Amino acid sequence: MKLTKTAEYALRILIFMAKKPDQLYTAKQLVEELNVSDKYLRRLMTDLSKSGFIRSVQGRDGGYIFTKGTDKIFLFDIVHSVEGMDKLNGCVLGFEKCSCTNPCAMHDTWEHVRDELNKVFRQTSLANMDFEKILRY
């Protein structure tokens, strides 16, 4: 089970952008606001563009903007696109092969956590964030 920094960054960025979802954000802006290194953020933005959440506008006055309503972008999709939700969704013990039809000794325990995590990530979209609250980084 793993949620890497890359996934964290992706969430930070998109949640931040979702506050004003029709605005165009430059990498520079995002770097200043969020605490992510410049080049790494840019690379991530390109990935997120390729994943279809946002699109890039090149050239002067360029930046990034959502391609669709934030209510259609779920946290699950974001994590999945940057590192595979499987890794989060899989087995705590890291058993790759488990089919779960014949579960192991820890399964009942783990299932509770995993299900909660899945449910929440699958049903929460960027529009469900509480933007009254502070965005901090």
Add this chain to the structure above:
Amino acid sequence: MKLTKTAEYALRILIFMAKKPDQLYTAKQLVEELNVSDKYLRRLMTDLSKSGFIRSVQGRDGGYIFTKGTDKIFLFDIVHSVEGMDKLNGCVLGFEKCSCTNPCAMHDTWEHVRDELNKVFRQTSLANMDFEKILRY
């Protein structure tokens, strides 16, 4: 949020041992049963010994054995000892500084997952595993 392979291994090993908690297990045995590389397992066993879950018996006929009842060893403690439960327990977005008194936009969402994870790991001991089920690796 991260649960590394090392933590997975620690769980695998101790859960396996917990099936017959009064037995002495050699590293060789564990390596054969579980799917963890020999040297790495040995190093982990030393760490787990230092953490006080098990103790090592040196010399011929040596091995590892629990130092206390498996009902007194919680999954939380295990994860905490090998990599700091903080990392699991902390913020999804990886914000180190958050005090949670003035939470961010994602906090309500994340809290559900984190609380479930915490609750389960804190209240589940090695004795709560379902040893009827297959132990697989």
Add this chain to the structure above:
DNA sequence: CATAAATACTACCAATAAGTAGCATATAAA
């Protein structure tokens, strides 16, 4: 005591993730 079978320790190596540098490309506006 010599041997066999176990753990302990130290230092190194490999794989992956994170971060950086530098240049190419695009485009609005003076």
Add this chain to the structure above:
DNA sequence: TTTATATGCTACTTATTGGTAGTATTTATG
């Protein structure tokens, strides 16, 4: 058309984690 200000791409460097090698140490037993 030049310039300023964006993103895109490729290759490299650094940090972290996972894994390995080799040797020292411990101890039951013949």
